[in-house]
Amino acid sequence: MRLLFIGDIVGRSGRNILLDLLPGLRKEWKLDCVIVNGENAAGGFGINEQILNDFLNAGADCVTLGNHAFDQREALNFISHQPRLVRPINYPQGTPGRGATLIETEAGHRVLVVNAMGRVFMDPLDDPFALAADEIAACPLQEACDAAVIDFHAETTSEKQAFAHFVDGRVSLVVGTHTHVPTADHQILPQGTGFITDTGMTGDYDSVIGMEKEEPIRRFTRKVPGGRFEPAGGAATLCGVAVETNRAGLAVKIAPVRLGGRLSQARATFWDA
Numbered sequence: 001m002r003l004l005f006i007g008d009i010v011g012r013s014g015r016n017i018l019l020d021l022l023p024g025l026r027k028e029w030k031l032d033c034v035i036v037n038g039e040n041a042a043g044g045f046g047i048n049e050q051i052l053n054d055f056l057n058a059g060a061d062c063v064t065l066g067n068h069a070f071d072q073r074e075a076l077n078f079i080s081h082q083p084r085l086v087r088p089i090n091y092p093q094g095t096p097g098r099g100a101t102l103i104e105t106e107a108g109h110r111v112l113v114v115n116a117m118g119r120v121f122m123d124p125l126d127d128p129f130a131l132a133a134d135e136i137a138a139c140p141l142q143e144a145c146d147a148a149v150i151d152f153h154a155e156t157t158s159e160k161q162a163f164a165h166f167v168d169g170r171v172s173l174v175v176g177t178h179t180h181v182p183t184a185d186h187q188i189l190p191q192g193t194g195f196i197t198d199t200g201m202t203g204d205y206d207s208v209i210g211m212e213k214e215e216p217i218r219r220f221t222r223k224v225p226g227g228r229f230e231p232a233g234g235a236a237t238l239c240g241v242a243v244e245t246n247r248a249g250l251a252v253k254i255a256p257v258r259l260g261g262r263l264s265q266a267r268a269t270f271w272d273a
């Protein structure tokens, strides 16, 4: 299968490049499954139902979230009837929505998608390692699904790498999100799981992690908030990771994807015609 995961869409410029490029990429690269992190899609904070539907209509099969999952409070309601929207699995019991979902792609492939949040320098949540392990044990590769993707939404590189090695060989891809900065360590781990510590955001990189620079600089230098965080509005770079899996559901090819905007460009050249 050909999988594309696209990192945190930040604000309007992030949404625009996703909606511009995704339909073409799906065709050109013959993608089987596209997963998008949408936790910052609405003004940098959370997601609303219109934006979610726009992403699904543009060719996303599933949308994951993170610590900003419910910044737009309407998500607490519509997440219940949106089976392709996934919030962190280790949120407290009783939180609306689901932390894992089994989707069926257009071609009939079954893909397990799990969203989990790290706990270092983040909210104190339930153990993401144990909960993710339960989920993949209940839906093993080849038997119950053709591919399995975990969006591990975390601050520290160490927690993300430990998690990836913990599930190595049991899922197709572990993709780190949340820091909004892409790392250069995309690789296939020894047991066959594709991994990147962070795939980076899809947004304007002339910014502080996607936000206009002035307010973050003010808060660091003066310690006095002067205004709101606003998403930076310049041209976005679409950042993601491309993975091809074999019949066992394990990764055989992996490449970073960076298209548009200010960052150095990268394509999944093995899929280019």
Ligand SMILES: [Fe+2]
Pocket (backbone or CB within 6 Å): 008, 039, 040, 066, 178, 179, 180
């Ligand atoms: Fe984010």
Ligand SMILES: [Fe+2]
Pocket (backbone or CB within 6 Å): 039, 066, 067, 068, 153, 177, 178, 179
């Ligand atoms: Fe986040």
